[in-house]
Amino acid sequence: MNNTSQDMEVQHPPTDGISELQFSPQANFLAASSWDSNVRIYEIQPNGSSVAKAMYSHSAPVLCCAWSKDGNKLASGGTDKIGKLFDISTGQSTQVAQHDAPIKEVRWVDGPNPILATGSWDKTIKYWDTRQQTPISTITLPERLYSMDSVFPLLVAGTADRHVLIYNLNNPSVPFKTVPSxxxxxxxxxxxxxxGNGYGIGSIEGRVAIQYVEEKGTQQNFSFKCHREGGTSxxxxxxxxxxxxxxxxxxxxxxxxxGxxxxxxxxxxDSRQxxxxxxxxxxxxxxxxxxxNGSIFxxxxxxxxxxxxxAAGTQNQNKIMLHAVTDEEAKPRKR
Structure with a gap:
């Protein structure tokens, strides 16, 4: 067990449930989307202290957020069925996406022009050029989208009823593979x-699976139990x-x-430990x-x-904590 007593607490946290945290890929700016209908951006100082830099609002709880690769824009989506884009340089937010049900996930898709992918409980994924009001493409899913992530050329979506849809972003409108979880x-x-050659998937039942996409890597697939108490027999x-x-x-x-x-x-x-x-x-x-750079978790x-x-009472706390990561904690060991 390692001690977390030295972990730093972010000042002025969200006032309701925190749905997603995302660090900018370019600087120590931390975004937090929340059930209080706001998205907040904090600057993390070298000493671990935090400064609230910006905040913008949706009209309903926000479920997700994602930074653009250049770190200049932050996308978010929520139960107002709207995707928004916040420009760091101007401090302005604009609507860039629309669904028929809450937006559960937003992810940037790398390419010649950055494209925003939004996934919703309306059983669709939509790709957007944020300069246009209509989507470039709409994909119909077998069920409501619960989770989605992308690392070029891979986009993986998990829906209700345990469907997992894998897309090659060089042909983003047709699933490369559809598998059960x-x-x-x-x-x-x-x-x-x-x-970008595989993904980790976690369930409500304290289990994680590591999955490679290509056939040649599937022999390395495995799953393991975690976030459980008791049950030794x-x-x-x-x-x-x-x-x-x-x-x-x-x-x-x-x-x-x-968890x-x-x-x-x-x-x-790799060493499965x-x-x-x-x-x-x-x-x-x-x-x-x-x-x-992996120095802060x-x-x-x-x-x-x-x-x-x-169980959602007013006494529930909402804290964002920062843990200073050491190589000893995160560096893989020899098998």
Whole structure:
């Protein structure tokens, strides 16, 4: 167990559940989307302190956010069924996307001109040139979109009923492959490998699968249990928790998992071992991310709706914590 007592708390956090954290790929700017209908941007100082830099609003809870590759723009989507784009240089936000149901995920798709992909509970993914009012393309999904991620040339979408759709962005309108989730329970999170040749997928049942896309890599596929308590024997059933987030270290290629049990851990997919466990937070960890060089791990201690509306009381805290990552914690070890 490593100590998190030195972790720094971000000042002026969201006032309701934190849905997504994303670090800019160019600087230590941290974006946070929230159920309080706002998106906030913080600048993280070298000493770990934070400064609130900007905030813009949706008309309903915000479920997702994503930085453009140049770090100049931040996209977001939410239950108002609208995708917005915030320009860092002007401080202005504009509507750039529209769906018939809440937007669950937004991701930038690399290409000659950056394209924004939005995935929704209306069972579609839409690709947008943010300079135009109509989508470039609309993809019909078999079910509501729950999670989506993209690392060129790969885009992976997970929907209700455990469908996983894999797209080659060189031909983005037709699935390269459609497969059932390797996990038996509802998909909670999907995160593409930094190399763009596979993805990690997590479920509500405390399990993660590592999946390679190409046929030659499938022998390296595996799944493992995590974010569970008890259950050392068949009779002694475990208490299982949702895996809310999988984040990849940008330098070492290791990854983190964070869950409803309030814990996070670092893992190495190649040697299939846990690198580090951390003490539990007093509430679920709803989302997490590494900064551009992997020296900071941000995680949100916030109610994640795993017990439904009945447990969503006003006493629930919403904190964004910053953990200083060491090589010892995140660097893969020899097998």
């Amino acid at each position: 390797p996990l038996k329970w509802q998909t909670r999170t999907i995160s593409c490998f930094p190399a 068949v009779r002694d059933k475990a208490t299982v928790y949702s895996v809310n987030c999988i984040s990849w270290h940008p330098v070492h290629g290791s990854f983190s998992t964070a 409803s049990d309030g814990s996070f851990a670092f893992w190495d997919k 846990k690198l580090k466990s951390f003490p539990k937070a007093p509430a679920p960890i709803s989302t997490s991310c590494f900064n551009l 941000a995680y949100a201690v916030s109610y994640d709706w795993n017990k439904g509306h009945s």
